[in-house]
Structure formats: C-alpha cells, structure tokens
Amino acid sequence: MNKAVKPQRRHLLARLSTSLLIGAAQIGLASAAVAAPPSSATEQGVDTSQVDTYFKALVNKDKQGIAPHFAPDIVLLGPIFAEPTNGREAVAQVLSGFLDTIDTLEVNRTFASGRDVAVFFSFSVNGVTVKGNEHLHVNGNGLIDSIEVAWRPLAASVTVQEIMAKKLGFPPMHLVQETAESSAH
Numbered sequence: 001m002n003k004a005v006k007p008q009r010r011h012l013l014a015r016l017s018t019s020l021l022i023g024a025a026q027i028g029l030a031s032a033a034v035a036a037p038p039s040s041a042t043e044q045g046v047d048t049s050q051v052d053t054y055f056k057a058l059v060n061k062d063k064q065g066i067a068p069h070f071a072p073d074i075v076l077l078g079p080i081f082a083e084p085t086n087g088r089e090a091v092a093q094v095l096s097g098f099l100d101t102i103d104t105l106e107v108n109r110t111f112a113s114g115r116d117v118a119v120f121f122s123f124s125v126n127g128v129t130v131k132g133n134e135h136l137h138v139n140g141n142g143l144i145d146s147i148e149v150a151w152r153p154l155a156a157s158v159t160v161q162e163i164m165a166k167k168l169g170f171p172p173m174h175l176v177q178e179t180a181e182s183s184a185h
Contacts, residue, residue, distance in 0.1 A: 019026040040114075048112050048117050049111075049142065050120070051136050051144060052071040053069060054066065054069040054136075054144060055110075055119060058095070058105055059105050059106070063095075063096040063099055066095050067089070067091075067092035069144050069168055070092065070144050070145040071139050071144060071145040072087070073087065073145060073149075074087065074144060074145050074146065075145070076091045076095075076149070077146075077148045077149065078094075079149060079150070079160075079161060080094060080097075081094070081170075082173075089098035091147070097164055098164065101160065101164045102160075103125055104124045105123040106121060106122050106123070107119060107120075107121045115138045115139070116135045116136070117135075117138070118134070118135055119134045119136065119137075121133070121134070125160050125163055126163065128156045128159050128160065130152070130153075130156045130157055131151070131152055131153075132151040132152070134147055134148065134149050135147070135148045142169050157171055161173050
C-alpha cells in the first residue's frame with residue numbers, strides 16, 4: 001500500500017469514529033459507569049427506571065425484586081430454552097433459577113433509546129465467566145415487556161445452560177464439535 005494513503009485513511013477513520021459518536025449522542029444513547037447498575041433514563045416521555053431496578057435486583061440476587069418490573073405479558077428470548085418464555089411468573093421463575101446458578105453478576109454498560117434499553121454485563125458460574133447483553137423493551141407504563149438475551153463465548157454459555165438444566169431439571173443443550181473423522185464421512 002502507498003505510504004501517502006495511510007495518513008489519509010487514518011484521517012477518514014478518525015472522522016468516521018467522530019461521526020459515529022456524534023450520531024450516537026444525537027439519538028440519545030447514554031452509558032452507565034463500569035460495574036454500576038444502569039442509570040435511569042427518561043426519553044421521549046418513557047421512564048426506563050424499571051430496567052435500573054430490575055438489574056439492581058439481579059446484581060443483588062433479589063429474586064422477589066425481579067417480577068414487579070415485568071409487564072404481565074412479558075416475553076423472554078434467551079440461551080436457557082430454545083423456545084420463548086412467556087408471562088411474568090414464568091420469566092421470574094427462569095431468572096430465579098439463573099440467580100440460583102450464578103456466583104456473580106456485574107453490569108458493565110447501558111444504552112437507552114426511547115423504550116429500548118441495551119445492557120452489557122458479565123457473570124460467573126463455577127469459575128466460568130460469560131459476557132452477555134440484554135435488549136429490553138418497556139411498554140407505555142414503563143414495565144419491561146420483552147427481554148432478548150445473548151451470551152458469549154458459546155462454549156461457556158452451553159456450560160452454564162447445562163449447569164442450570166441439571167439444577168432445575170430440564171434437558172440440557174450440548175455443544176457438538178465436528179471431528180476430523182466425522183467430517184470425512
């Protein structure tokens with residue numbers, strides 16, 4: 001590559017990064033401090049403080065403090081079950097099982113825009129650390145009506161799901177790795 005192109009490319013990357021940051025600020029994305037629960041965000045007349053107190057309950061392993069933040073018709077899409085979990089009590093039960101399984105949970109960053117909140121976190125189980133994120137949506141009353149969860153890395157996520165399955169009595173998922181022998185067939 002021509003040396004004259006590199007400074008120009010760096011300048012374009014710097015401008016792009018600045019544009020992305022300005023764009024994020026213009027659409028109202030806010031971030032919380034590392035290792036702190038999300039700070040309350042009220043945008044476009046929608047109060048997302050239910051998300052703050054929901055995560056505070058999770059971090060403190062307060063099982064009774066989870067369900068009051070949910071709409072009656074909440075839907076949970078996550079790595080524990082292949083199918084969605086529907087309804088306040090069912091979602092609270094799954095998350096209570098999650099809290100019984102994990103050792104620690106730490107909120108790393110939160111972004112909010114309108115009725116949508118993204119929370120990035122990490123947790124540990126039996127020495128296995130998993131990074132995750134949740135996309136939460138709040139309804140017009142400020143209650144959480146949907147949660148979509150993703151965890152990584154995949155192998156650690158499957159390990160946590162297997163531990164939860166054993167504890168709570170449901171079928172575990174398994175990570176299947178293809179071997180050189182099986183790929184030859």
